[in-house]
Amino acid sequence: MNTQRAQRILELLGDYVGTATATSTPLETNNQVFFEKYFAASSYFTEHPELCGFDPVPGDALGRCVPWALYKGGGPDTIVMIHHSDTVDTEDYGGNRDAALRPRELTERYRAGAADLDGEARRDLEGGWLFGRGVADMKGGACIHLALLEQFSGEGGLQGSLLLLALPDEENLSAGMRSAVSLLTRLKEEHGLNYVLLLNAEPQERGEEDLMRLYDGSVGKLMPIFYARGKLAHVGQVFHGVSPVHLLSEIVALTELNADLMQQAGNTKTPPPAWLYLKDRKEVYDVSLPLAAAGYMSVLTLDRPAMETMEQLMALSRQAFSRVLERAERSYRAYTGDPKACLPWKVNVKTYSQVYREALAQSGEALIKSLRAYEDRALGDIRAGRQRLAEAAFGLIEVTLAHLKDSAPVVVLAMSPPYYPHVNNAMLPEKNARINALLGDLETFARERLGCGFHVENYYTGISDLSYSMFESSGENTAFIRDNLLLWGEIYSIPFEQIRALSIPVLNIGPWGKDFHKYSERVNLEDLTRRVPAMVEQVIRHLLG
Numbered sequence: 259m260n261t262q263r264a265q266r267i268l269e270l271l272g273d274y275v276g277t278a279t280a281t282s283t284p285l286e287t288n289n290q291v292f293f294e295k296y297f298a299a300s301s302y303f304t305e306h307p308e309l310c311g312f313d314p315v316p317g318d319a320l321g322r323c324v325p326w327a328l329y330k331g332g333g334p335d336t337i338v339m340i341h342h343s344d345t346v347d348t349e350d351y352g353g354n355r356d357a358a359l360r361p362r363e364l365t366e367r368y369r370a371g372a373a374d375l376d377g378e379a380r381r382d383l384e385g386g387w388l389f390g391r392g393v394a395d396m397k398g399g400a401c402i403h404l405a406l407l408e409q410f411s412g413e414g415g416l417q418g419s420l421l422l423l424a425l426p427d428e429e430n431l432s433a434g435m436r437s438a439v440s441l442l443t444r445l446k447e448e449h450g451l452n453y454v455l456l457l458n459a460e461p462q463e464r465g466e467e468d469l470m471r472l473y474d475g476s477v478g479k480l481m482p483i484f485y486a487r488g489k490l491a492h493v494g495q496v497f498h499g500v501s502p503v504h505l506l507s508e509i510v511a512l513t514e515l516n517a518d519l520m521q522q523a524g525n526t527k528t529p530p531p532a533w534l535y536l537k538d539r540k541e542v543y544d545v546s547l548p549l550a551a552a553g554y555m556s557v558l559t560l561d562r563p564a565m566e567t568m569e570q571l572m573a574l575s576r577q578a579f580s581r582v583l584e585r586a587e588r589s590y591r592a593y594t595g596d597p598k599a600c601l602p603w604k605v606n607v608k609t610y611s612q613v614y615r616e617a618l619a620q621s622g623e624a625l626i627k628s629l630r631a632y633e634d635r636a637l638g639d640i641r642a643g644r645q646r647l648a649e650a651a652f653g654l655i656e657v658t659l660a661h662l663k664d665s666a667p668v669v670v671l672a673m674s675p676p677y678y679p680h681v682n683n684a685m686l687p688e689k690n691a692r693i694n695a696l697l698g699d700l701e702t703f704a705r706e707r708l709g710c711g712f713h714v715e716n717y718y719t720g721i722s723d724l725s726y727s728m729f730e731s732s733g734e735n736t737a738f739i740r741d742n743l744l745l746w747g748e749i750y751s752i753p754f755e756q757i758r759a760l761s762i763p764v765l766n767i768g769p770w771g772k773d774f775h776k777y778s779e780r781v782n783l784e785d786l787t788r789r790v791p792a793m794v795e796q797v798i799r800h801l802l803g
């Protein structure tokens with residue numbers, strides 16, 4: 259075991275975890291405070307100040323930046339080492355919140371019985387695990403990268419370069435990684451770099467102590483939103499209207515945990531989708547049906563294009579609309595006593611892009627001006643924290659529908675930010691051969707040098723910044739995303755063409771962690787200080803000589 263490196267990782271971890279960087283708060287800018295100290299303590303970066311810095315996230319209301327550091331070796335091949343610098347907040351620590359960012363103290367408190375822990379966590383307290391916010395997700399893995407960057411920049415000898423990026427906002431919208439695509443492009447051009455690997459350090463989950471788990475891809479994520487406009491009516495004349503709550507509830511029933519929306523690719527399977535939000539659009543109580551209701555769900559993807567997933571949801575929405583109308587008509591016939599009585603409503607399900615084209619044909623410049631004014635207001639509200647992206651997306655649909663002459667009940671499907679493309683090295687067959695050779699070497703290394711087994715999972719399913727390393731989807735799918743991912747432009751965007759031009763193979767190798775985002779979050783010390791640093795060092799030596 260490299261004792262000096264192990265001690266340095268623990269020293270860095272104490273400093274980095276102790277630097278509060280709660281996601282989506284002004285505390286995130288503390289990543290710059292930490293890295294200013296890190297760069298100042300490095301002889302390499304004090305001698306080469308032009309090879310490190312802080313790249314601002316454009317238009318970011320919190321003023322966040324991406325700290326970066328480049329060790330230039332003897333050739334163009336470059337490994338990009340990434341981690342996210344933000345962590346979730348510490349509110350769930352309760353009376354131990356003051357020690358949540360002091361891992362050694364928190365672990366000792368827990369040993370003394372200061373928290374209600376389950377049996378597994380209590381067993382881990384007996385030794386070999388360190389507790390604290392961010393020790394696993396993901397400052398532990400970050401400190402492994404930091405220690406190795408110090409090691410190689412100090413000893414030299416690599417036939418390639420190491421580029422480290424500390425990315426803000428991963429726990430929210432991945433603004434840091436989406437911004438860093440431009441930084442990667444610029445550094446590539448300025449320094450003649452050839453990116454051979456994007457190496458992340460997200461924590462791994464595993465059930466066996468001696469089975470190292472790596473990931474050669476990352477799951478994708480869609481946030482489909484559903485806006486149901488009904489027909490207004492007094493509840494005493496309910497058959498004169500259509501309830502949007504009824505429509506949306508039936509859509510939820512057909513899509514929640516729907517096994518047909520699960521995906522299998524390689525040795526990974528996604529869980530079924532789940533709804534995260536559902537509400538009518540009423541602002542005050544009255545005795546009429548709501549005019550509209552809206553909600554959104556989360557769908558994880560492995561190899562299915564966004565357009566194909568949305569087409570599945572469109573079909574399910576049409577089925578739900580039909581069921582609602584059939585149910586309403588049965589009830590209407592029972593109410594009137596007329597077995598042939600009919601209601602006038604029709605199944606009506608559209609994508610946002612369809613609604614937009616219809617509204618543009620009818621209203622032209624008036625629609626464009628209304629949308630521009632709305633998005634300007636929404637941008638200010640979002641940056642000030644007064645409005646969430648999904649709520650702003652619902653409002654955008656309402657503005658567009660207001661420019662249609664047709665006021666019939668309708669369900670509109672769109673997507674809300676964030677959007678995470680699924681990625682796997684199989685998408686880059688020419689570059690993947692080199693990564694497969696690396697994986698063969700790592701399997702031997704794990705068995706012979708670390709004394710443990712080795713498993714490659716084809717997708718990291720916890721969502722990660724690796725999603726923005728490559729993008730191989732068809733132009734049709736890209737156009738569909740741009741047309742139906744609401745607030746696209748200044749509020750939210752993904753640099754698809756730059757990502758496609760970079761097309762960097764990926765691996766995720768992080769330390770074993772448990773209970774991310776919980777007050778029992780912890781990291782395995784053997785992984786943190788010995789196994790994972792040794793494996794990442796082997797990755798560097800294999801690819802960069």
